[in-house]
Amino acid sequence: MHTIASTRQGKVRGRVRNGVAAYLGIPYAAPPFGDRRFGAPAPAEPWEGVRDALEFGPTAPQRPYRSPLDQLIPTLDVPGDGCLNLNVWTPEGGDGGRPVMVWIHGGSLRNGSTALPLYDGSAFARDGVVLVSVNYRLGVEGFGVFPDAPDNRGLLDQIAALRWVRDNIAAFGGDPDHVTVFGESAGAISIAALTTSPHAQGQFRRAILQSGPPHTVPRGEGARAVRSMAKELGVPATAEAFAAVDRGRLLDVQDTVVGGADPTGGGPGFHIVVDDDVVPADPAPTSVDLLLGANREEYRLWFVPTGTVERISGLTLRLALLKFRTPGRVARLYRASRPGARPGEILGEMATDMLLRGPLNRLADSRLRASTPQAPSAGSIPETASAAAFDAISPDAFGSAPQAPRTFVYEFAWRSPVMDLGACHALEIGFVFDTLRSSEELTGTDAPQPLADAMHRAWVSFATTGDPGWAEWSARRPVMVFDDPDSGVVFAPRDEELRAWL
Incomplete structure (x- = not known):
């Protein structure tokens, strides 16, 4: 059975199963490709009629985990340019004003997607919560540090998704003033930055950090991966030069440079950087309730x-x-x-x-x-x-x-x-x-x-x-x-x- 909800960009058609309505692959920002590549997220274009939201949207460009981790943490590749999309699971019918949870996946800021069955939000909707899961740019496209591009683009994507939730979640039965963000690993690290970012203030009232502490680095340190990739590619370490490289080649070199890094062993990787804009150098204490922990x-x-x-x-x-x-x-x-x-x-x-x-x-x-x-x-x-x-x-x-x-x-x-x-x-x-x-x-x-x-x-x-x-x-x-x-x-x-x- 299908159901329809209205967003500010247009109507979307979801699917109802076992009392849960699921709307998949809804764009919250414009595709970050072409002239928008390596730029801040732009608003999603409106559409006419009813847009199908029945399948997961495109995933951010990435390479699978290296063996043997690829046997334990699968990678799903949904092709397409519109990777800035999200999914909504909500109880069918009933009154609005339900609590909202927004999931930000992990993956060392270079892997992951909301299409994994592991992240299915049906159980949360079954229990009265509107669950939103967010795709965002990864790797060098989301977190590479360049002199000619905004820093923390993947974090800006997450903020754009939270603004979409504020503006649209009531249409899915959620309360925009009752939002909890939660994430694991790099998702939790992202949320720790969001709790102190002036750009995200007022977007959520609670946060859950699963196995990810606050962690930011100076811009110079954050640019190490880009400098190493530029050397491999034989191009300047600029967004303009990287945008001219074939995406497959870019992903191959990214995997060569950072694919072997892990949180315990170190090595060059992607980080959230202090830019004194999205991520302030001296953040004010967060005012949101926190649930945090580790395995x-x-x-x-x-x-x-x-x-x-x-x-x-x-x-x-x-x-x-x-x-x-x-x-x-x-x-x-x-x-x-x-x-x-x-x-x-x-x-x-x-x-x-x-x-x-x-x-x-x-x-x-x-x-x-x-x-x-x-x-x-x-x-x-x-x-x-x-x-x-x-x-x-x-x-x-x-x-x-x-x-x-x-x-x-x-x-x-x-x-x-x-x-x-x-x-x-x-x-x-x-x-x-x-x-x-x-x-x-x-x-x-x-x-x-x-x-x-x-x-x-x-x-x-x-x-x-x-x-x-x-x-x-x-x-x-x-x-x-x-x-x-x-x-x-x-x-x-x-x-x-x-x-x-x-």
């Missing part, structure tokens, strides 16, 4: 399938610690708490904490209320407790504090049996979206549905009420640990190791 063994996605965890010897570990000027006391602390761990596992754990979990904790700390509530006395709460037990504590135990943006922290700890990936990077996405059947490359065929129910419910609750179901961040450092068979709040997990990096 317990993030590093294993890159270290295990490639065999890196096996290849790292004790000597390699020592050299890596010297390279990153890691204090000896930190290394000894990680070794002592993991007596049976291999050198590669110790290095992976340290890299995860240094690059991801630590920065996320520091972000949460920076948002602690100006008047910190008095914590319950030591011993009144065990070091581990269920969410229900924590909620049973009288609010009076914490005293009173002025209203301020709230922060909630989680950790995903369930271990995948696939290739010994454990609780690796990206594993939680299928649980959040309640799309486990579409995430079997990472989760296997027997992932626990009750854990997906719990995690999906928490995300819906946060978007709907601002409360995911556990205590907000405080001096007690409560972390909701999602695991199977038991999930619950843990206070200050591995705090000694995380504080060692300060």
Whole structure:
């Protein structure tokens, strides 16, 4: 069955299945090609009649992940120029004013698309949320730094999509004043920048950062990938010169230069840069509520399938610690708490904490209320407790504090049996979206549905009420640990190791 909604650009035809209306491939900006290539996003052109929104729109130009990651994280290529498109899933019928969630996918700012079945928004719509997923420019076209083009073009695309949501989402039953943005990895890093960008202020009231901390670099550092690509191509490092290169050739050289980089191993890549416009050098503190967290063994996605965890010897570990000027006391602390761990596992754990979990904790700390509530006395709460037990504590135990943006922290700890990936990077996405059947490359065929129910419910609750179901961040450092068979709040997990990096 088909259904029709009206946007400011024209009418779109979607499809209804099982009580959920899906509108796919709606343009939110003009195709960024021809004269618009390497430029800021331009408004989408209006159309006459009713436009079919029944299939996913074109994806941003990209190359697949390198082996063996291509077996775990698929790449879908939908050809066409109009890659600045989005998808909407919404409950069929009923009143408007529903909460809205906007998904920004990850992929190191050079991979990914909303066409992956993993990101199907039907479960969110089933549970009363209008779900929007956004495609944006990737790689050198979205995040290459040039002297003759706007910086952070992919981020500008995301802002254009948020403005489209503000202007049009009521036609799909959503409340434009009740928007939560959420994303994973590079998507979360993008959202961290959006929370402080003056261009995105007022576009959303809540944000969820999954396995992606705030991270920006100076323009000079951000331009490294473009300089390396220009050398390979034999052209000047300008947008004008790059626009004249065949797109296939450009993607091949991009893959040569940055295809082997990963968040833990470093190497040239694409970054959000400080441009003092979209991304200010001295941003004001964000006023939105935050839910943020990471997976317990993030590093294993890159270290295990490639065999890196096996290849790292004790000597390699020592050299890596010297390279990153890691204090000896930190290394000894990680070794002592993991007596049976291999050198590669110790290095992976340290890299995860240094690059991801630590920065996320520091972000949460920076948002602690100006008047910190008095914590319950030591011993009144065990070091581990269920969410229900924590909620049973009288609010009076914490005293009173002025209203301020709230922060909630989680950790995903369930271990995948696939290739010994454990609780690796990206594993939680299928649980959040309640799309486990579409995430079997990472989760296997027997992932626990009750854990997906719990995690999906928490995300819906946060978007709907601002409360995911556990205590907000405080001096007690409560972390909701999602695991199977038991999930619950843990206070200050591995705090000694995380504080060692300060």
